[in-house]
Amino acid sequence: MMNTKQTNIINLIAKIGWIAFSALFFFAGSAVCSGATDEGERLFEKKCSTCHSIKKPKSKAMTEAEWHSTILRMKSNGADLSRQDIEQIVAHLAKNYPRK
Numbered sequence: 001m002m003n004t005k006q007t008n009i010i011n012l013i014a015k016i017g018w019i020a021f022s023a024l025f026f027f028a029g030s031a032v033c034s035g036a037t038d039e040g041e042r043l044f045e046k047k048c049s050t051c052h053s054i055k056k057p058k059s060k061a062m063t064e065a066e067w068h069s070t071i072l073r074m075k076s077n078g079a080d081l082s083r084q085d086i087e088q089i090v091a092h093l094a095k096n097y098p099r100k
Ligand code: HEC
Pocket: 044, 047, 048, 049, 050, 051, 052, 056, 057, 060, 070, 071, 073, 074, 077, 078, 079, 080, 081, 089
């Protein structure tokens, strides 16, 4: 059997290992996610700044459905948006400018 001191050390090593392990996944996970949202942000800045300032949408706070219908309205206003552009931009805006 192990004595208490050994058990404590093992517990400590296990804890440190767990923290390091979690941190690794946290950073790996956020790197993957930011890759996806960066594309939405890039499209947003490119496609939504031609007719009016980007500040116009940035000053708004809407639900995903509201962002979607606003962006469809922009398409009928003449914005050059594919269905994929719309999805990515809606995801970016709904995440970063949600209704509070
Ligand atoms: C072809 C020109 C054009 C482009 C490109 C464009 N908009 Fe607009 N936007 C307009 C016009 C015109 C208005 C004012 C009339 C209206 O609200 O439909 C407007 C208004 C807005 C408003 C204010 C609406 C309100 O309810 O006060 C928001 C938010 C907005 N645009 C977001 C966006 C976003 C997000 C994009 C990118 C997907 C975008 N716009 C791209 C023309 C454009």
